[in-house]
Amino acid sequence: MGVLFESFLLEFLVVLGAIFAWLYYYFTSHFNYWRDKGVPYLKPVPFFGNLMEIGLHRKTQAEGFRELYHKLDGHMFGGIFQTRIPMIMFRDPDLIKHVLIKDFSHFHDRGMPHDVENDPISANLVILEGKPWKNLRLTLNPAFNSSKMRILFHLVKECAEDLCRYLDTFAQDGESVDLRDVLARYATDNISSCAFGVKSNSLKNPHSKFREMGEKIIAPGSWTNMHRLFRYTCPSLLKYFNIKSFSDEVTGFFVNVVKETLEYREKNNIERKDFLNLLIQLKKKIDINENDDEEDKNVDDDLEKIDTEENFSFEEHSKTMKNGVADTKTGHMRENDYALGQNDHVTPKRKWLDSVVFDENMIAAQVCVFFLGGFETAATSMSFCLYELSLNQDVQRRLREEIDHVLKEHKGHFTYNALEHMEYLDHVVAETLRMYPSLPNLIRVCTKPYTIPGTNVHIEKGTPVIIPIYAIHRDPLYYSDPDRFDPERFTDYNKEKRPPYTYLPFGEGPRICIGLRFGLMQVKMGLAILISRFQFDICEKSAVPLVMDPKKFVMNTTGGLWLKMTPRTQ
Numbered sequence: 001m002g003v004l005f006e007s008f009l010l011e012f013l014v015v016l017g018a019i020f021a022w023l024y025y026y027f028t029s030h031f032n033y034w035r036d037k038g039v040p041y042l043k044p045v046p047f048f049g050n051l052m053e054i055g056l057h058r059k060t061q062a063e064g065f066r067e068l069y070h071k072l073d074g075h076m077f078g079g080i081f082q083t084r085i086p087m088i089m090f091r092d093p094d095l096i097k098h099v100l101i102k103d104f105s106h107f108h109d110r111g112m113p114h115d116v117e118n119d120p121i122s123a124n125l126v127i128l129e130g131k132p133w134k135n136l137r138l139t140l141n142p143a144f145n146s147s148k149m150r151i152l153f154h155l156v157k158e159c160a161e162d163l164c165r166y167l168d169t170f171a172q173d174g175e176s177v178d179l180r181d182v183l184a185r186y187a188t189d190n191i192s193s194c195a196f197g198v199k200s201n202s203l204k205n206p207h208s209k210f211r212e213m214g215e216k217i218i219a220p221g222s223w224t225n226m227h228r229l230f231r232y233t234c235p236s237l238l239k240y241f242n243i244k245s246f247s248d249e250v251t252g253f254f255v256n257v258v259k260e261t262l263e264y265r266e267k268n269n270i271e272r273k274d275f276l277n278l279l280i281q282l283k284k285k286i287d288i289n290e291n292d293d294e295e296d297k298n299v300d301d302d303l304e305k306i307d308t309e310e311n312f313s314f315e316e317h318s319k320t321m322k323n324g325v326a327d328t329k330t331g332h333m334r335e336n337d338y339a340l341g342q343n344d345h346v347t348p349k350r351k352w353l354d355s356v357v358f359d360e361n362m363i364a365a366q367v368c369v370f371f372l373g374g375f376e377t378a379a380t381s382m383s384f385c386l387y388e389l390s391l392n393q394d395v396q397r398r399l400r401e402e403i404d405h406v407l408k409e410h411k412g413h414f415t416y417n418a419l420e421h422m423e424y425l426d427h428v429v430a431e432t433l434r435m436y437p438s439l440p441n442l443i444r445v446c447t448k449p450y451t452i453p454g455t456n457v458h459i460e461k462g463t464p465v466i467i468p469i470y471a472i473h474r475d476p477l478y479y480s481d482p483d484r485f486d487p488e489r490f491t492d493y494n495k496e497k498r499p500p501y502t503y504l505p506f507g508e509g510p511r512i513c514i515g516l517r518f519g520l521m522q523v524k525m526g527l528a529i530l531i532s533r534f535q536f537d538i539c540e541k542s543a544v545p546l547v548m549d550p551k552k553f554v555m556n557t558t559g560g561l562w563l564k565m566t567p568r569t570q
């Protein structure tokens with residue numbers, strides 16, 4: 001018996017040793033990759049690569065990548081390892097311009113594994129790649145243009161007024177409020193109204209189903225995190241284990257809401273001016289770009305000409321490229337940023353629209369990603385802004401003065417035009433997004449072999465690329481005293497002084513955030529109405545400095561964000 005046990009133990013240890021040796025080999029076998037290419041790189045550790053602090057949630061993504069960014073100071077780019085996978089960090093603004101715009105045809109995807117057949121909700125704009133992404137983007141772009149925003153404005157304003165009514169009782173009592181939570185509910189109401197055409201009532205009912213689903217999507221340890229873990233370590237296992245972008249419960253909920261709303265609208269012949277209505281038009285093969293202004297059509301024309309095919313010779317087709325920065329007000333490139341195919345007369349959108357099955361699943365996939373993209377980003381941006389305004393009372397006063405002044409000029413009404421005229425509000429929001437960009441990094445994957453301009457470094461197809469926007473936004477090279485909140489950085493004069501591509505809260509290029517205008521509209525509308533009615537201050541419950549949550553993907557705090565509210569006195 002003893003001998004049997006010993007030999008079993010021995011065999012067990014040998015097998016265990018072999019498994020460990022294989023795992024060690026599997027996780028370290030690429031570690032000479034960057035050295036062999038002559039690329040400056042950071043020394044990785046087995047199993048984690050360079051992301052141990054982030055992987056173990058000891059640091060936030062923002063701070064973790066900021067540290068890696070500074071370890072590569074003096075280099076335009078550098079190699080790092082995401083567990084075992086070599087990835088490249090682009091640090092230099094000019095190189096960033098190449099990746100996001102000039103050489104977009106080499107970097108048009110994010111490299112997120114997806115399986116449209118088994119996981120229909122993954123057929124969304126964030127995840128899709130190549131031609132399917134381009135065609136979908138072309139089709140959806142008009143849903144976010146300025147004329148559509150004007151139509152949606154009244155829905156956003158309605159939610160902002162509900163928010164004020166809800167917060168008024170707290171302000172009257174001078175209570176401290178967890179604004180992180182309240183604003184997440186405001187943003188949930190907003191996006192469910194504009195995207196799903198449903199009143200979610202999350203402000204009044206914190207346990208509403210929409211709020212519950214929103215929490216499930218972002219909660220640490222959730223399905224999404226599991227998806228992310230496999231994506232980083234072994235993407236092929238995602239398909240093998242049939243791990244979907246969202247849990248069946250979340251997917252089922254969103255698909256059902258869409259189905260029920262579609263049926264209800266059809267049966268009752270209801271047409272509500274929201275995103276869902278635009279998607280219904282696409283289902284009916286109606287081009288939603290018709291009747292839109294010329295400016296919006298030009299952006300689409302540019303995008304139509306970008307080739308996402310293999311072997312596309314970008315140089316052959318390109319016009320002169322100029323420096324360009326996305327205008328955060330309009331979301332349009334200021335200059336001719338996309339290289340245009342001169343001989344390219346094909347307009348694939350119409351063809352695609354005719355051929356694609358824009359069914360309930362497809363619609364659900366889009367509104368689901370609008371929901372995901374819209375509620376967390378807006379809620380956190382607004383709460384960070386109110387926190388900074390509480391710390392910087394002079395800025396809060398000046399902002400209130402501007403809002404009063406502009407409102408007077410617009411007969412006391414918050415209108416789309418009134419918001420557009422609030423220039424200081426624009427600076428305040430821009431500075432908030434500089435200090436707290438919702439996504440601390442932009443992700444791309446190299447889609448065809450690339451030589452880094454001015455070097456003989458070749459990037460292989462499939463290499464993930466990271467652009468550390470938080471680190472750049474907080475780099476003293478571009479922003480002096482970068483941890484200080486100073487909206488003056490965003491006057492035209494000061495903006496001109498900075499190199500382009502050093503401010504990227506919405507990304508840049510053809511894959512720039514599609515919801516930029518909608519996001520800014522709901523953030524600005526919410527802030528303007530709150531500042532016009534209430535005074536915000538730091539209170540005992542406020543964490544100063546803020547404590548950020550390392551488990552969250554979108555920049556967020558731990559333990560909420562508490563501030564004291566009172567009615568404004570002057």
Ligand code: HEM
Nearest residue numbers: 125126370373374377438505506507508511512513515519
């Ligand atoms: C303050 C608000 C927001 C911020 C800071 C933000 C930020 C971002 C960023 C950084 C990206 C990546 C861009 C890139 O890779 O170059 C992105 C992409 C995206 N965002 Fe937003 N976003 C916001 C609001 C919204 C809203 C309201 C929606 C939808 C209604 C939305 C939908 C999307 C989608 C669909 C993409 C993927 C676009 C594509 O790949 O073509 N976002 N966003």
